[in-house]
Amino acid sequence: MTAEREAEFDFTHPFYQTGLAIGVPREDSAGILRSLGALLSWQFLSLVAGLGLLLLAVGSLLWLVERRRNAEQFGGSPAQGIGASFWWAAVTMTTVGYGDKAPVTLAGRLIALVWMFAGLIMVASFTAAITSALTVSNLQRQINGPRDLPGLRVATVADTASAQYLTEQRIEQARYPDLPTAMRAVADGAADAVVYDQPLLQYRNRELGERRLDILRNTFAEQLYAFALPAGSELRGPLAQEVLRVTESAEWQSLMDAYLGHR
Template sequence: MVATRLVAPFVVAGEGGQFSGFSIDLWRAISDELGMQTRFERYDTLPALLEAVKTSKNAAGIAAISITAEREKTLDFSHPMFRSGLSIMVHATDGRIDVSRIIFSKTMLAILGILALVILIPAHIFWVIARGRDEGLPIRESYIPGIFDAMFWCAESMGGAPQGYPRLVFPRVVALLWLYAGIVLISYFTAFATTSLTLNTLRGDINGPDDLAGRRVAVVKGSTASAYLDSVKTQKTEYFDFSACVTSLIAGEADAVVYDAPVIQHFTLKEGRVRVAGTQFRPENYGIAFPVGSPLRRSVNQALLKLFENGTYETLYRKWLGEKAGG
């Protein structure tokens, strides 16, 4: 009796209590190599599956089980049967714009900071050459109020409607150069701000593991994703299975779901309300779990290697995951 649990596309429930999926087909191919008959016993959660194998209630366990140092303390594992990793899933962009998030975004603050610097430099130039000397420019002689006068005039000039204009020749030449420069700068920063904010809105504000700090994250209890989030300062909520995490995300109760990359990628291909955020991270391997000291492990490893060599593994991989297996 082999323990398993539902986790598409590795284990999928069919009619009449039958199972299919990459892991199921792989185990059946291993069983054929070894001349064994196999029955599967389904468990609702990963901890329950691992406990059943650890206590020898089941001779083996297969689904999407990550090989970790902690699990290796109480279980034996086969050779790696699948290269995986973690991924982040977020709600798909729905067209709504969070104005406050845009205003206080790093991009907008950077743009405003650069604009302030651009205005501050010519303001000092005008204060030096025109303070109290040019009746056309209302710039006071003392530094603080004079600089503010000059900055205000420079900002108005960039908008094309300055109050007053220099009467002296040199300030007039400098002002003319600044007016042309202002037109160019305004055009550049408008294009830059529009592009940056549009991309930021389309991508959202969670684009990788570094963006998870302080966010509400749904995760499967007992998973490697849950263990990973213990090292990240998130508002983590554990659920018994992946579908409950998805429900939480779609309902707006979570900002993101962190789970096994192939499971998330498979799900997002079918569900338009969610999407993958960023790329896969924290690589890990799946394996077949056995009770410690199981005599079956060696035979399964030999059969698994044979499936790699004769192309059976590649065929199953393409069938369920639609791409070429690595390595």
């Protein structure tokens, strides 16, 4: 029931009061998989690759200055020498410092001194990157209401009250042709949440089986459901009375549970 529709139709007494709701991925399908997904993101993998190249560059530089005067530790073939230097750069950066390899030349020790201090910064930056990736991933799924939607990928159905609400709130949305498609987008990870009428979300959610979503209990943009009739219809009175009789009966809640399930 809306003011715009009331101008064109006559409504019976409302038989259901609801509102828009939010569907999110089930918690039991998140957890470790979500964290792994964050660590396997392109941004994080790029950071790891960059760190590996930096270790290789520092190791190669040390190998160039140590390979002749320190052949016992960094000698052998270029692959062996650079491999040993790469190992030294890694354990030095992480402040583990096994002591199995150490530069002996002045240039090598200067490189080691600079790398020790740089390693402290590198470890701190890398730790911060891991923490940020995991935190952002978890925060993106901690949706408790409409205030948490800005900045997320929100799915809805085109030309509906939910799409209009998201537009009015300036929330970026991906519009799908129907509700099951929008809900499957959330289940597949293509969207972070779906916004639609709560009872329809509940009803369609039962059809998703193991891919079903978690439907948040709280509703917003409250709505009333009623039967729409032609203006001046003689059926409005009898239907309104029947609506009141049914909704006041003891079987009404059981009927809703049969169609919508228990939340």
